[in-house]
Amino acid sequence: MAVIAKVIVDVPTMQTDQPYDYLVPEALVQAVQPGMRVVVNFGKGSREVVGMVVDLADAADFAGELKSIKAVIDLAPVMNQELLALSKWLAASTFAFWITCINTMLPAMLKANMEKIIVPIVHNEAVDAMFGDQSGLLFDQITDLAVMGQLMQWQQAGWVTTEYRLKKNQKVKKETLIKPLLNRPAYQAALATVKKNAVKQRELLEALMQWQDDADSPKLTSINKRFSRPQLNAAQEKGWLAFEQREIYRDPYPEMANQALTQPLTLTDSQAKVVASVSAAIHAASPTPFLLEGVTGSGKTEVYLQLMAEALRAGKTALMLVPEIALTPQMVNRVRGRFGAAVAVLHSGLSDGEKYDEWRRIERKEASIVVGARSAVFAPLENIGLLIMDEEHETSYKQEDNPRYHARDVLLHRARTHQAPVVLGSATPSLESRARAQKGVYTLLSLPERINQQPLPDVHIIDMRQAVESIQGDFSKELLDALQMRLERHEQSVLLLNRRGYSSFVMCRECGFVKTCPNCDISLTLHMDSHTLKCHYCGHEEPIPNVCPNCGSKKIRYYGTGTQKIEEQLAQYLPQARVLRMDVDTTKKKGAHARMLKQFGEQKADILLGTQMIAKGLDFPNVTLVGVINADTALGLPDFRASERTFQLLTQVSGRAGRADKPGHVIVQTYNPDHYAIQFARMHDYEGFYRQEMQLRHQGDYPPYYYTVKVTVSHEDANQAAKAAFSLGKQLQGALGSAIMLGPTPGAIARLKNRYYYQIVLKYKHEDRLLEMLHLMRDETQKSARQGFTIAFDREPQSFI
Ligand SMILES: Nc1ncnc2c1ncn2[C@@H]1O[C@H](COP(=O)(O)OP(=O)(O)OP(=O)(O)O)[C@@H](O)[C@H]1O
Ligand SMILES: [Zn+2]
Numbered sequence: 001m002a003v004i005a006k007v008i009v010d011v012p013t014m015q016t017d018q019p020y021d022y023l024v025p026e027a028l029v030q031a032v033q034p035g036m037r038v039v040v041n042f043g044k045g046s047r048e049v050v051g052m053v054v055d056l057a058d059a060a061d062f063a064g065e066l067k068s069i070k071a072v073i074d075l076a077p078v079m080n081q082e083l084l085a086l087s088k089w090l091a092a093s094t095f096a097f098w099i100t101c102i103n104t105m106l107p108a109m110l111k112a113n114m115e116k117i118i119v120p121i122v123h124n125e126a127v128d129a130m131f132g133d134q135s136g137l138l139f140d141q142i143t144d145l146a147v148m149g150q151l152m153q154w155q156q157a158g159w160v161t162t163e164y165r166l167k168k169n170q171k172v173k174k175e176t177l178i179k180p181l182l183n184r185p186a187y188q189a190a191l192a193t194v195k196k197n198a199v200k201q202r203e204l205l206e207a208l209m210q211w212q213d214d215a216d217s218p219k220l221t222s223i224n225k226r227f228s229r230p231q232l233n234a235a236q237e238k239g240w241l242a243f244e245q246r247e248i249y250r251d252p253y254p255e256m257a258n259q260a261l262t263q264p265l266t267l268t269d270s271q272a273k274v275v276a277s278v279s280a281a282i283h284a285a286s287p288t289p290f291l292l293e294g295v296t297g298s299g300k301t302e303v304y305l306q307l308m309a310e311a312l313r314a315g316k317t318a319l320m321l322v323p324e325i326a327l328t329p330q331m332v333n334r335v336r337g338r339f340g341a342a343v344a345v346l347h348s349g350l351s352d353g354e355k356y357d358e359w360r361r362i363e364r365k366e367a368s369i370v371v372g373a374r375s376a377v378f379a380p381l382e383n384i385g386l387l388i389m390d391e392e393h394e395t396s397y398k399q400e401d402n403p404r405y406h407a408r409d410v411l412l413h414r415a416r417t418h419q420a421p422v423v424l425g426s427a428t429p430s431l432e433s434r435a436r437a438q439k440g441v442y443t444l445l446s447l448p449e450r451i452n453q454q455p456l457p458d459v460h461i462i463d464m465r466q467a468v469e470s471i472q473g474d475f476s477k478e479l480l481d482a483l484q485m486r487l488e489r490h491e492q493s494v495l496l497l498n499r500r501g502y503s504s505f506v507m508c509r510e511c512g513f514v515k516t517c518p519n520c521d522i523s524l525t526l527h528m529d530s531h532t533l534k535c536h537y538c539g540h541e542e543p544i545p546n547v548c549p550n551c552g553s554k555k556i557r558y559y560g561t562g563t564q565k566i567e568e569q570l571a572q573y574l575p576q577a578r579v580l581r582m583d584v585d586t587t588k589k590k591g592a593h594a595r596m597l598k599q600f601g602e603q604k605a606d607i608l609l610g611t612q613m614i615a616k617g618l619d620f621p622n623v624t625l626v627g628v629i630n631a632d633t634a635l636g637l638p639d640f641r642a643s644e645r646t647f648q649l650l651t652q653v654s655g656r657a658g659r660a661d662k663p664g665h666v667i668v669q670t671y672n673p674d675h676y677a678i679q680f681a682r683m684h685d686y687e688g689f690y691r692q693e694m695q696l697r698h699q700g701d702y703p704p705y706y707y708t709v710k711v712t713v714s715h716e717d718a719n720q721a722a723k724a725a726f727s728l729g730k731q732l733q734g735a736l737g738s739a740i741m742l743g744p745t746p747g748a749i750a751r752l753k754n755r756y757y758y759q760i761v762l763k764y765k766h767e768d769r770l771l772e773m774l775h776l777m778r779d780e781t782q783k784s785a786r787q788g789f790t791i792a793f794d795r796e797p798q799s800f801i
């Protein structure tokens with residue numbers, strides 16, 4: 001009977017979620033499984049394309065003559081059944097194509113420019129006949145399907161394995177082991193034949209006798225000081241030993257390899273309560289979502305660690321998401337510190353090779369805990385017993401490109417599949433999550449106090465409008481005095497420069513001219529280190545002008561406040577202070593971020609000056625002062641979440657102060673001292689902020705009272721973009737029901753990279769017809785792409801500009 005494979009093809013301009021039918025050739029029938037990638041002929045001209053087998057069937061849906069699968073790319077599935085089903089769900093819930101989701105979920109290494117090699121692991125007659133004296137077979141050179149089918153069966157039997165090697169030689173890493181080939185009597189016999197004065201040879205034979213008793217063969221690198229390579233080669237020729245290659249993983253955290261593991265702390269009463277509730281759900285395999293609302297420094301991390309230990313005790317695995325990990329090396333250290341090699345870490349700071357190795361450790365069940373940033377939510381963990389999202393309010397959990405998913409939704413979905421509880425943790429939960437807890441969709445847990453009854457730091461608001469006379473540069477007198485006092489007491493300070501909605505730009509004082517990007521309608525940002533103006537959207541770069549390009553005046557000045565400028569001011573006002581500046585420029589190099597935090601932790605600096613990236617997660621006991629230079633730059637943004645973001649940022653950064661035995665103090669400089677976001681942050685009153693903000697959201701018909709979708713259309717020609725947007729608007733109008741449509745309006749940045757943008761925002765409660773319409777529109781996008789349009793759908797967009 002024929003076997004039919006349902007294949008989703010990877011053709012950018014011809015996408016559809018409908019799988020195509022292909023015949024599985026006789027030779028591959030035993031081997032092909034869902035989750036394997038294959039090569040098939042597709043469309044007119046029958047060009048070869050890659051596809052993913054999503055299902056197998058006895059009969060075809062397609063009536064015509066079927067083409068056959070040309071070749072397989074994977075000997076074993078690269079996606080298991082759960083992840084395959086997840087990819088399908090993801091496509092439906094994000095308006096992205098299925099294949100886009102599949103590609104997002106696979107590690108880059110599997111897709112990069114690689115060659116695949118089939119390598120024998122077992123030696124027997126059949127295997128040796130196939131491989132001869134070659135160490136492996138280059139996958140692309142296997143053209144015979146029968147051979148391919150054979151190899152796939154061997155892979156399933158554990159006789160061969162597949163290795164990927166980047167074409168530029170970044171292969172699976174190997175080390176060489178010395179394997180003793182004889183037993184003790186045989187070595188004794190050999191020893192008898194060796195001359196008395198051949199000291200080294202005798203020593204080697206003695207050593208080999210030892211090693212053949214040991215469980216592990218020694219590494220070549222560990223003995224190459226004792227025995228030279230020629231000696232070892234000679235011994236190999238005599239048949240005394242063999243060199244054995246073993247695959248090793250790249251370890252992204254080599255410095256942690258031999259550390260002793262940390263022990264669980266004795267929990268406080270409130271921590272113990274939280275752990276008990278979630279543990280019960282772990283053991284009951286109940287997919288309950290918990291919202292853990294715990295003030296800064298309340299010991300959420302210890303709770304996560306003990307819960308993960310509980311999941312392991314239940315014989316299960318655990319998945320923990322953290323905001324972009326480059327930002328929280330401390331968190332990774334704490335998890336690795338507790339669980340050691342059982343932890344796999346996945347984040348964008350790793351090389352493709354490191355990521356791939358971590359991915360394989362998960363897949364081979366060598367790692368039972370995964371910690372990672374957004375995309376780690378797709379880690380191939382099986383038998384998950386607990387899912388955690390730390391700092392659940394963080395916007396970096398939402399992906400800005402296709403598929404535009406929110407990791408929280410994916411996490412909740414996987415929790416249902418695995419029947420496992422979810423813990424969403426934050427000191428400042430997103431309004432969406434807090435509202436769900438209100439409705440009982442999530443179970444609310446709380447840690448209302450800091451560890452050891454430490455008080456939350458007291459927060460002092462400085463009205464910058466009143467302080468004009470005493471202001472030096474960007475500093476109020478209070479802030480400078482407070483910094484000075486910390487220097488005298490040998491305590492540390494954290495200084496936050498709020499960059500959201502803010503940029504340093506160049507403006508002419510005569511005519512008001514602002515230099516903008518020639519490709520995008522936004523002002524260029526000043527970079528003092530390279531002495532250039534840069535566009536943050538398209539990368540355009542040009543020298544800083546000396547005279548105004550518009551009126552010729554020399555009064556062209558730098559406006560705005562960058563971290564570099566603050567650093568210069570500190571050097572001027574507090575010359576004795578040791579300042580560490582942490583921003584996108586100083587943390588570009590791999591590991592720079594972790595290195596700077598380590599330096600700060602070792603008290604090698606007095607002030608940690610930085611942007612948003614220093615606001616959360618840091619736990620340094622000697623920090624007693626937090627200064628916020630500009631609290632309110634984000635409040636002016638045309639975004640209904642502006643207050644929420646400001647409240648979160650102030651609360652998080654305040655939380656860095658006074659975490660150990662010394663009390664903390666926070667100074668916030670602002671031009672809007674009475675704004676409720678700033679006032680509630682001053683009082684550490686999340687619940688108060690939540691209630692007021694919910695009222696405003698209700699009045700404005702905003703989330704969480706409404707769901708939102710943003711549809712964006714762009715084209716190189718402004719008229720075309722507008723026309724398309726209005727025609728989409730008309731189509732949507734018909735399906736609106738009780739939903740609200742805003743727009744079409746030109747995007748807040750109307751032109752970007754020489755394309756013109758229009759957007760439509762839809763607000764709805766339950767609109768099946770509307771969602772159906774959006775799916776239909778998505779299917780049309782490829783036709784429009786051929787006419788130069790891009791159309792993007794963004795569910796629950798994090799930004800409306
Ligand atoms: N039960 C405990 N006993 C003693 N110390 C504890 C306990 N639990 C946590 N701690 C310590 O308290 C400090 C704060 O805890 P942690 O960093 O986990 O707080 P957090 O709630 O994650 O804070 P944030 O939200 O500000 O990141 C840490 O130094 C931690 O080691
Ligand atoms: Zn001018």
Ligand SMILES: [Zn+2]
Nearest residue numbers: 517520535538
């Ligand atoms: Zn630009």
